Amino acid sequence: xxxxxxxxxxxxxxxxxIGPMELKNRVVLPPHASAIGNIFGTxxxxxxxxxxxxxxxxxxxxWFDSLSAWVPNTGVIPGFxxxxxxxxxQGHYSLPFFVERVQAYSDALHAEGAVVTGQMVxxxxxxxGASPVLSAPxxxxxxxxxxxxxxxxxxxxxxxCARQAQAARLDGVELHxxxxxxxxxxxxxxxxxxxxxxxxxxxxxxxxxxxxxxxIRDVTGSSMVIGxxxxxxxxxxxGYDINGAIEIAQYLESTGLVDYFHGVVGSPWGNPSYxxxxxxxxxxxxxxxxxxxxxxxxxxxxxxxxxxxxxxxRILAAGHADVVGMARAHIAESDIIEKTRTGRVDEIRxxxxxxxxxxxxxxxxxxxxxxxxxxxSNEVDGxxxxxxxxxxxxxxxGGPAGMEFAALAREKGHDxxxxxxxxxxxxxxxxAINAPTYDMFEKYLTWQQRRLDRTGVKIAYGHTAxxxxxxxxxxxxxxxxxxxxxxxxxxxxxxxxxxxxxRDVLTxxxxxxxxxxxxxxxxxxxxxxxxxxxTERGAEVTIVYATQVAGQLLGRYIVGGILGRLDEKGVQYxxxxxxxxITATGVITRNVYSGRTYEVDGFDNVVLACGGxxxxxxxxxxxxxxxxxxxxxxxxxxxxxxxxxLVFATRQAYALAKLV
Numbered sequence: 001x002x003x004x005x006x007x008x009x010x011x012x013x014x015x016x017x018i019g020p021m022e023l024k025n026r027v028v029l030p031p032h033a034s035a036i037g038n039i040f041g042t043x044x045x046x047x048x049x050x051x052x053x054x055x056x057x058x059x060x061x062x063w064f065d066s067l068s069a070w071v072p073n074t075g076v077i078p079g080f081x082x083x084x085x086x087x088x089x090q091g092h093y094s095l096p097f098f099v100e101r102v103q104a105y106s107d108a109l110h111a112e113g114a115v116v117t118g119q120m121v122x123x124x125x126x127x128x129g130a131s132p133v134l135s136a137p138x139x140x141x142x143x144x145x146x147x148x149x150x151x152x153x154x155x156x157x158x159x160x161c162a163r164q165a166q167a168a169r170l171d172g173v174e175l176h177x178x179x180x181x182x183x184x185x186x187x188x189x190x191x192x193x194x195x196x197x198x199x200x201x202x203x204x205x206x207x208x209x210x211x212x213x214x215x216i217r218d219v220t221g222s223s224m225v226i227g228x229x230x231x232x233x234x235x236x237x238x239g240y241d242i243n244g245a246i247e248i249a250q251y252l253e254s255t256g257l258v259d260y261f262h263g264v265v266g267s268p269w270g271n272p273s274y275x276x277x278x279x280x281x282x283x284x285x286x287x288x289x290x291x292x293x294x295x296x297x298x299x300x301x302x303x304x305x306x307x308x309x310x311x312x313x314r315i316l317a318a319g320h321a322d323v324v325g326m327a328r329a330h331i332a333e334s335d336i337i338e339k340t341r342t343g344r345v346d347e348i349r350x351x352x353x354x355x356x357x358x359x360x361x362x363x364x365x366x367x368x369x370x371x372x373x374x375x376x377s378n379e380v381d382g383x384x385x386x387x388x389x390x391x392x393x394x395x396x397x398g399g400p401a402g403m404e405f406a407a408l409a410r411e412k413g414h415d416x417x418x419x420x421x422x423x424x425x426x427x428x429x430x431x432a433i434n435a436p437t438y439d440m441f442e443k444y445l446t447w448q449q450r451r452l453d454r455t456g457v458k459i460a461y462g463h464t465a466x467x468x469x470x471x472x473x474x475x476x477x478x479x480x481x482x483x484x485x486x487x488x489x490x491x492x493x494x495x496x497x498x499x500x501x502x503r504d505v506l507t508x509x510x511x512x513x514x515x516x517x518x519x520x521x522x523x524x525x526x527x528x529x530x531x532x533x534x535t536e537r538g539a540e541v542t543i544v545y546a547t548q549v550a551g552q553l554l555g556r557y558i559v560g561g562i563l564g565r566l567d568e569k570g571v572q573y574x575x576x577x578x579x580x581x582i583t584a585t586g587v588i589t590r591n592v593y594s595g596r597t598y599e600v601d602g603f604d605n606v607v608l609a610c611g612g613x614x615x616x617x618x619x620x621x622x623x624x625x626x627x628x629x630x631x632x633x634x635x636x637x638x639x640x641x642x643x644x645x646l647v648f649a650t651r652q653a654y655a656l657a658k659l660v
Contacts, residue, residue, distance in 0.1 A: 009309055009340050011316035016323060018299050019225040019259040021115045021171050023062040023323065026316055027337055029053075030229075030262070030303050031068035031119055032327035035361035035368040036377045039067070039101055040092050046101055050108055051380035056330050057112035060337025063323070064109050065174055065227075065262075065301075067102065067118035069093055072157050073126070082126045084141060093120075093161040102168030110169075117172040117225060120161050122154070124182035130192040130199065130208075135180055136236055138269050138556075143185070151198065151208055154182070158212045162219040172225025172259070173216065175209070179268050183209045184231070187248055190238040206251050213257040227301070228252060229262040232288050235270045242288055246295040253296050262301040262325070263289045269556045271564030275328075276305040278353030279437045279561040283311045290320030301325055307351045307440070309340040331357050331370050334379070349373055350447055352440040354525075356647040359555035371647040372444050374404065374654030387413045391476035393660065394419065396465045396618065399427020401638025401649035402481035403448045408657035410455040414477075418452070419463040425449060427483045428612070428639065429646060434506045435529040436536055441646075467621045477633040477660055480619035481653075484612030484639040489521060493582030494608070502530050502609045513604025517586055518543045519579050520609050523553040524645060527609035528562045534607075535569040543571065544600070546578040546592050574600065582606050612643040633660070 016023045037048030053064060069092035073082060082089065092098060106116045122128075125135060128150070129143030146154070165173050177183040185191040186208045192199050198207050209228075216226060230249060233241050240248070245263070252258050265285040266274030276284070282305050289302035303325025306312050312324045329336055332351035339348050349372055357376075360366040370376040375384065390413050395406040398420035410416040424430055426445045433442040452459060470478055486501050488494055504510040516539045520527035528551055531541045543550065550573060551559055577589035577598065586601030619636040628634050637656055638649040 009313050012309055012313045012324075013337075013341055016299075018227075018323075019172070020223065021063070021117075021225050023115060024113060025060065025062045025337060026323045027061050027312070028063040028301055028303075028323050028325050029056060029061050029066045029330055030325040030327050031066050032331065032357075033066060034068060035358060036331075037368075037380075039105060040069075040095055040098070048377060048380045050105055052377060053105070054108050054112060055334045055379040057109050057114045058338075059330070059333075059335035060341060061114060061326075061330065062337075063115050063117070065117045065119065065325075067105065067116070067170070068121055068176075069098075069118055069161075071120055071122040071154070071161055073122065073128075074157070080127065084123070084126050084139070087126055093164045098164055099167045102165075102170065106169040106171075115171045116169075117174055117227065118165055118168075118170050119174045119176050119229070120158060120165075121176040122182040124180050124185040124191075128154075128182055130185040130188075131194055133191050133193055135185065135188075135191050136267065136269055139180075145194075148196075151211075155208075155211045155215050159215040159219060162216040166220055166224065170224065172227065173220075174227040174229055174262060175212065175216075177209060177228050178231040178264060179266075179274055183212065188234060188239050189244070190234060190236055190240075202247055202251050206248065209252065210255055210257070213252070213255065217257050225259045226257065227260040227262055228258055229264065232263045232265050232285065232292055235267040235272075242291055246292060249292065249296050253298055258298060260299040260301060260322075261292070261296065262303065263292050263321075264303050264325075266304070269560060271560040273557040273560055275355060275358060275557040276353070277355045277558040277561050278440055279565055280305055282307050283315050286315040286318070286320040289315075290318060293319070293321060299323065303327070305353065307353065308348070309336065309345060328353070328357060331376050332373050334376075346450065350440055350443045352444050352646075354441075354646070355555065355558040356645070358557055359553070360647065363553060363555040369647045369651050371645070371650060374650045378654075384408070384411060386411075390414045391660065392474070393417070393477045393479070394470065394473065394475040395479045395481060396470070397421075397427065397481035397483055397638070397640065398425035398459070399481055399483050399638060399649065400429050400448075400646050401640075401653050402427070402479070403452065404650045404653035405479050405481065405637060405657055406457045407448065407451050407455055408653060409477075409660055410452075410457045412657065412660070414660065417458045417460065417475075419460045419465050421462065421464040423461050425452075425459070428503070431503055431506050432526070432529065434508070435533045437532070438529070465618065467618065467625055470622060471626060475632065477635070478622060479635045479637060479656065480616075480622065480640055481636075481638045482615045482618055482640045484643040485615050487521075487610045487613045488608065489519070489579075489610050491519075491579055491582055496582055496584065496606075498584060498603075498605050499582055500605055500607045502526060502607060505530065505607055506533060512539065512607060514538070515540045515603045515605075516542075517600065517603040517606050518609050519582075519587070519606060520545045520550070522609050522611050523547070524551055525554065525562070526611075527551075528566060530607065530609050531566055531571050532562070532569075535566070535571060541571045542574065542600070542603070544574045544577055544579055544587065544589060546576065548575055550575075574598075612639060614640050614642050616640050
């Protein structure tokens with residue numbers, strides 16, 4: 001790396017000290033990997049979790065604040081059943097194998113030159129709170145107000161957790177005082193309506209957190225770092241703003257019990273969530289963190305869609321933070337710091353901010369998956385293998401599935417050709433990037449193109465493959481990734497002159513009028529992104545869903561961002577209504593539960609956002625043809641099999657590439 005390249009990231013790559021912790025650079029990994037592999041689960045899950053983190057430590061990250069562990073919730077009366085995200089009784093710190101598991105985690109990361117801290121989490125309202133007050137309009141479980149004896153009990157629980165953390169050889173602990181944590185409920189004027197010594201003034205609202213801090217410090221002394229993760233503002237009216245956050249931080253700093261603050265933005269459900277998706281700018285709240293930092297003297301960590309070294313360097317150079325948190329960026333790219341250090345920034349795989357990494361696991365109950373890096377969570381298997389007997393591999397179709405499979409097969413050592421019928425790669429993702437806020441998806445396609453060029457995949461554009469041509473060419477392996485065709489639902493009037501399809505609208509092939517009705521037969525982002533696209537161009541949009549909600553497969557960490565964005569632009573919705581006819585000026589709908597019909601008119605155009613149909617014709621002909629009969633491998637993947645999302649395409653490509 002040249003001196004100029006290194007100076008471009010002089011802040012990011014410089015060392016820093018927080019209490020007794022020496023950081024080799026300014027990057028921390030905040031908690032994010034419970035879906036990748038549960039360190040407190042089975043031995044296999046713990047091994048997977050550890051392998052993931054060790055790979056990121058080898059990739060150069062300095063600090064792992066990645067252990068999110070729950071404080072025992074044993075104050076519940078007999079027979080009471082906690083519910084929701086914080087539904088735990090035993091917690092993690094009291095597990096019989098906590099110390100053993102976390103010692104292995106700490107030792108492995110220390111061996112790679114990293115420092116290691118763990119969070120103490122007590123998600124509030126499950127059932128405990130400062131007052132019987134709701135913290136959000138989307139959660140209606142009223143908490144139990146803790147009495148003095150219960151508060152003292154939980155102080156003791158935190159003290160116990162500190163002893164466990166110390167025994168586990170952690171370098172420090174971070175108190176989770178945000179995102180509906182019990183401690184935040186005491187800090188917040190929204191949720192703390194007490195009139196005793198634990199409510200009212202700033203000193204009283206901080207009393208319980210300070211008692212917890214003192215109990216922890218009595219255990220650890222100066223040997224361990226103690227940090228506080230704090231919202232820079234609360235998202236619900238009645239909560240504190242940035243000035244309230246500063247007031248809290250200044251008071252806690254004055255106790256001498258705290259070593260650093262970790263300032264973040266967002267809620268567990270809203271707009272934004274604390275896991276901000278691609279509707280927001282990278283590092284959007286850095287200046288708010290800077291305002292916070294200038295008001296206190298302790299070091300400040302800031303996390304919030306810091307998705308690239310350029311973003312991190314900009315924030316650090318501006319003095320908005322001392323350390324930056326980069327979680328999803330490390331999910332997408334294990335070697336992000338090492339590639340920055342060695343001048344290979346253009347090789348960093350970009351995080352697209354689609355939040356599949358959390359939505360799949362917690363919404364659909366599917367295994368963890370990163371949309372752009374299917375190797376993530378498979379680190380336990382070791383490096384990607386290479387072959388000694390390369391095969392001739394043909395990939396038909398250059399969409400996300402075909403691109404990923406071609407790259408992986410070539411990286412394995414095979415001789416790979418990719419035939420694409422159009423003049424560009426990307427498939428339907430190339431269409432989707434025309435919607436607002438999809439710039440990172442476009443960067444991902446550019447990165448994949450560079451990867452294919454770098455690895456030496458032979459690409460033929462404008463090449464429509466035929467069965468005869470493929471069989472004559474004599475490839476050892478053929479992977480058919482021909483994508484999908486547009487799906488036209490069987491609705492009277494669907495072929496009317498006023499009807500368009502999402503693909504044609506997003507590419508600009510079809511222009512629509514001022515008032516547009518979208519028929520949404522898609523459980524994920526496309527109908528909402530189409531509405532975003534149309535409203536950017538001045539359209540008035542109504543979306544009709546047969547489901548009870550919009551985007552029912554979108555998790556709470558992403559859906560609030562797009563729904564808030566569209567509401568600001570005046571988008572209207574009709575739910576629980578199936579479109580049974582398209583008219584010249586709108587649609588006729590039927591309530592899916594009562595059967596009652598409605599005429600919805602006054603529209604210039606109706607646009608179908610109804611997904612696609614797998615284009616498996618070539619695959620079926622090859623599978624039943626002489627090539628397959630001769631023992632050549634013929635496979636299908638991606639939307640050609642069944643149209644889904646980017647993460648499905650890349651994961652299927654990875655699974656197939658492992659077998660070839």
